[in-house]
Amino acid sequence: MNHLQLAFRNLERRPARSVLTALGVALAVGSFITLYGLSRSVYQNVQQSIEEHGSDLTVRRRGTAELFGGTIPETNEPRIAKIPGVVAVSGDLLSLAATDQDAQVLAAGWPDDSFYWQNVPLEEGRQPQRGERKVALMGIDLARALQKHAGDTIGLLGEQFKIIGITRFNSVINRNLVIVPLTDLQELTFRPGALTFLSVKLAHPQDPAEVDRVSKAIEAARDLSATKSENVLRNDSMIGVLRAVSAAMAWVALLMGVLMVLNTLLMAVLERTREIGILAAIGWSRGRIMAAIVIEGFILSAIGSAAGIVIGVAGSHLLSAIPAIGRFVAVRPTPGLIAATALAAIVLGILGSFYPAWLATRQSPAVALGRA
């Protein structure tokens, strides 16, 4: 027999309580992984969708706190296109749009001459021709969900669009994106001449000095700010709020799990007062008695964490399967997040067991044995 076996024996005494505690830890870990995975995945998916279009700089209205938060006039495009080092500029208007099938989709309006078109992978159909109106390219996941093919039509914001192609992007957002002519979306959203942002393709995107110089030239227009596309969400307030809320909920869940471990062990210690006295009477040191209790906390946390990983991964897939979420984000917790969460839960569980363990060693053996 060793300490680990002894701890298991003690936990087996109250199987229901031990299982429920481990389940509580599992739910806490699962919630943490899912919620943190969600906020991270939103960030990564939006980032990936921007990068997939081949953009190096994103130009937005200065002071805009989030990506969808403001518009800029498309008249900025020719001025920016003339800046040395700029290869191409494309406007992009984004809007959530209701379809005639009562689905909310993300619609993007692109100009006819956008460099975005060079990076559109087609599953079927074709790209729009210059000047073509009321046509749409639909992301493959959305097309499958709505059972649409090239040649079908889709109602967007009350107007019918002919689906001329199905795209096969990699990012979840783009795989659920409906791309329409910029003019059509501007008209339907009553934002003529407006863009959500401008994407800029640079001649030397790897040269920081060049990027800085072009950014400053763009920002000479006092209402604009230019950000490297890979950093565009770094200070985004919506992402910040989502992260903060997810983090708060995740930590609360995790701390509740720790409190469950603490409570269970506290009850166990109070129930086993006499036995702890016996251990002291047969020569167990305070440190050894503490260690025995802490090992029980470790076991509960470790089992809970293992089960929590399963719950977290399953929960992430379930979230992604909900259309309202899955169209914008694929919740995929990273191995790093999973490992860090499990480790944090185990460490916190061990820390949570220190108080009951300390309490166990505080009691006098004589009192514990009913001798005083």
Added chain:
Amino acid sequence: MTPAPLISFEHVGREFDEGRIVALRDVNLAIDKGQSVAVVGASGSGKTTLIMLMCGIMFPSTGLIRWNGEPVTTSGAWTELRRSAIGIVFQEFNLFPTLSAIENVEIATFGTGIDRGEREVRAEAALKAVGLGARATHLPHQLSGGERQRVAVARSIVNQPTVILADEPTGNLDSVSGGAIMDLLFDLHRTGGVTLVVVTHNSGDADRCARRIQVRDGEVSEPAPMRVPEVAS
């Protein structure tokens, strides 16, 4: 030079409830290695307190306790003594209900620095010594009262202690089982040379000891022995 007594009490007193209850007052006694000592007295006279002080489960309010001439004053020192030199047998058996007989014995070897295999060997040997080799895997609830107390005795001897302190070890047993437990303790004393201190209400058991310590109202006295004791070999 005369060796120091194994245990000595120097003006030891023990009070409870901030001095309102005096359990023991000004106790001076010495127990030599290899002795058998009976502690007798009425209920509440302070016998158990005396035993609890001897093993450091309780600390004296006044005075000093020495082991082999060395004062023992810290809980750490007492813990080490209980692990290596003191075996304790309680009236209530005090076994762990979820552990088998052999595991209940082995648990006393944790922290002694011996490896797991050796711990198991020692626990098995201790159980055999008390005649329970065949019941090693039984849980306490599967054993009779006498067998449970034998397990407790095995636990007390597994670390080959210098002294066994037995606090009314037959108090929860019928006379036959109780007699067998006392025989076992005296066998260990005789054959192993272990010092034996027994709290007992049974005058017959007390008579088997070389010394009798009388505790009355917190005071300790020592009448002359009434008969020839069973001497450690």
